[in-house]
Amino acid sequence: MAVYAYCILDNNVSYTTFTNLTFSIDGSLVGSFSHTPDGSGTFLYNQTVYANDSVPNGDHTFIIHSPRGMNASLVLFDYVEYMYDDISA
Numbered sequence: 001m002a003v004y005a006y007c008i009l010d011n012n013v014s015y016t017t018f019t020n021l022t023f024s025i026d027g028s029l030v031g032s033f034s035h036t037p038d039g040s041g042t043f044l045y046n047q048t049v050y051a052n053d054s055v056p057n058g059d060h061t062f063i064i065h066s067p068r069g070m071n072a073s074l075v076l077f078d079y080v081e082y083m084y085d086d087i088s089a
Contacts, residue, residue: 001057001084005050005064008076011037016072023050024063046078057084 003025010017019035033049050064062080066073 001055001060002053002082003050003055003060003062004048004052004081005062006078006081007047007049008078009035009037009044009047010074010076011040011042011044013037013039017074018071019049019075020066020069020071020073021049021075022065022067024065025052025055025060027061057087 005023007019007021009019017037019033021033022029023031023033030052031050035047035049062082064075064077064080066075
């Protein structure tokens with residue numbers, strides 16, 4: 001099974017556009033992502049913020065979290081994609 005998470009990233013610096021994310025599967029931390037804007041003012045669409053190709057087949061809980069802290073974080077969630085092996089075929 002595979003799980004991919006996508007976000008839109010903002011490169012404006014006139015407001016909060018820093019992105020800081022953590023990811024968990026079934027209660028275990030499995031990754032993190034951060035993006036600091038480059039000042040170009042452009043939006044980056046369809047950006048992979050998490051990719052995992054080694055999730056065992058079965059039911060899972062996938063959580064995207066923006067941790068609290070000293071920096072505010074902008075989260076422009078786009079979509080999650082998952083793929084699995086159909087063992088019944």
